[in-house]
Amino acid sequence: QVQLVESGGGLVQAGGSLRLSCAASGLTFSSYAMGWFRQAPGKEREFVAAISRSGDSILYADSVKGRFTISRDNARNTLYLGMNSLKPEDTAVYYCAARNGAVLRTPNLYNYWGQGTQVTVSS
DSSP states (O other): OOEEEEEOOEEEETTOOEEEEEEEESSOGGGSEEEEEEEOTTSOOEEEEEEOSSSSOEEEOTTTTTTEEEEEETTTTEEEEEEOSOOGGGOEEEEEEEESSSOOSOGGGOOEEOOOEEEEEEO
16 A cells, blocks of 8 residues: 655744655655645645656756755655745645656646645745
């Protein structure tokens, strides 16, 4: 049974930082591209960042480029998202997802999803 468990969310002031983690089990982690997505109330789920199986290919949404950093540790089966210079518009539930294939921005093409972790940025 595949499980993706996010952690590290919370309440932070604008300009602050957080680091999200996603612990994976039940799959060969190094065989999956991984992504972070987010969903704010009343909005569709949107792409944040994605990383290839080996980490040599990384994609970012324009809205987070230069502020967020995606990384992975295949030995620990863990995906990370470092978030700096947070803005109120970054407030959302953040989800990690796994895809058995190339790294992509489209949420519907990811096979497995976590339950999400709430990030709230106050102004």
